[in-house]
Amino acid sequence: MTDTVYLVVVITAAVLLGAAATLAVVRAERGPSMLDRTIALDVFTTTLVGAIALEAAFSRRTDTIPLLVVLSLVGFIGSVTIARFASVEPEGEGRIRTPEEVAREDAERRAAEEGERDAATDPDHHGTSADGEVR
Amino acid sequence: MDGAFWDGVADVVSAVLLLAGAFLAFAAGVGVVRFPDLLARMHAATKPQVLGLILVLLGLSLRLRSWGAVATLALVVIFQLLTSPVAAHMVGRAGYRTGKVQTAHLVVDELTRDQDAADLEIVGEHPGDEPGSSRDASTPSGDPSAPPR
Numbered sequence: 001m002t003d004t005v006y007l008v009v010v011i012t013a014a015v016l017l018g019a020a021a022t023l024a025v026v027r028a029e030r031g032p033s034m035l036d037r038t039i040a041l042d043v044f045t046t047t048l049v050g051a052i053a054l055e056a057a058f059s060r061r062t063d064t065i066p067l068l069v070v071l072s073l074v075g076f077i078g079s080v081t082i083a084r085f086a087s088v089e090p091e092g093e094g095r096i097r098t099p100e101e102v103a104r105e106d107a108e109r110r111a112a113e114e115g116e117r118d119a120a121t122d123p124d125h126h127g128t129s130a131d132g133e134v135r
Numbered sequence: 136m137d138g139a140f141w142d143g144v145a146d147v148v149s150a151v152l153l154l155a156g157a158f159l160a161f162a163a164g165v166g167v168v169r170f171p172d173l174l175a176r177m178h179a180a181t182k183p184q185v186l187g188l189i190l191v192l193l194g195l196s197l198r199l200r201s202w203g204a205v206a207t208l209a210l211v212v213i214f215q216l217l218t219s220p221v222a223a224h225m226v227g228r229a230g231y232r233t234g235k236v237q238t239a240h241l242v243v244d245e246l247t248r249d250q251d252a253a254d255l256e257i258v259g260e261h262p263g264d265e266p267g268s269s270r271d272a273s274t275p276s277g278d279p280s281a282p283p284r
Contacts, residue, residue, distance in 0.1 A: 002143055009150040013157035020157075020183070023164030027176070035173055035230050039180045042222070043167050046183045047160050049211075053191045054153055057198040065204055068192075068211045076218035083225035086233055 010058045017054065021047045038082045045075035145197045152194030159187030172237065173230045177223055184219045188212060 028040035056064050159182050166179025192208040
């Protein structure tokens with residue numbers, strides 16, 4: 001009897017943790033800044049710790065407990081490193097672009113490169129290679 | 136009989152604690168998505184990092200009921216208590232320096248005040264002369280990486 005109740009509780013908690021992880025990933029995708037993503041990934045790590053602990057509680061196992069130690073340390077190192085190298089991002093820079101925007105930017109850059117190459121070649125000194133004349 | 140009874144009690148308490156911890160994690164997820172700016176999101180994110188973790192690990196140790204596991208779990212809690220304030224401090228500081236914190240919304244803003252005082256000292260004016268006026272002055276060091284405040 002108790003085991004069935006415990007199973008229900010574990011499933012409920014797992015649903016809550018899954019929702020938390022999904023929401024954290026949503027925030028990590030939206031940004032808008034690097035630090036918001038860091039916080040979202042912190043929440044994700046904490047949720048992961050909770051999920052591992054929940055599984056260990058359900059099946060009464062102790063061999064996954066070292067994972068909790070490692071995760072609690074790795075999350076810290078990650079967020080401190082990102083925060084240390086946070087810089088001022090231009091407005092609108094910190095979001096994932098849509099495929100159309102990427103294509104448009106690529107086309108613009110390619111056009112600029114073409115223009116540069118055309119400007120760099122001297123119209124007086126163009127010509128073919130020496131193929132055929134000097135051999 | 137008696138032992139079985141207390142085992143059942145420990146299981147029930149551990150179930151309640153696990154549920155509470157999972158609910159805190161869920162609340163953090165909602166807060167991280169719905170809150171408007173960096174500091175508010177940090178506030179939401181710290182709930183499961185300390186209290187939620189303690190609840191979940193208490194629930195786990197009540198279920199495992201072995202002292203070795205409890206010692207390791209206490210170690211996890213100690214690490215988290217030591218590291219999460221440092222990480223939050225670093226993130227908040229980086230957010231302030233990169234202009235993600237709107238100082239107009241703050242109730243207490245000691246960092247801006249102290250930076251103004253430091254600016255005044257570097258420039259060589261009398262500290263406390265016009266405490267609010269140096270906000271518009273350019274940063275004396277001219278550091279290009281320094282964001283507009």
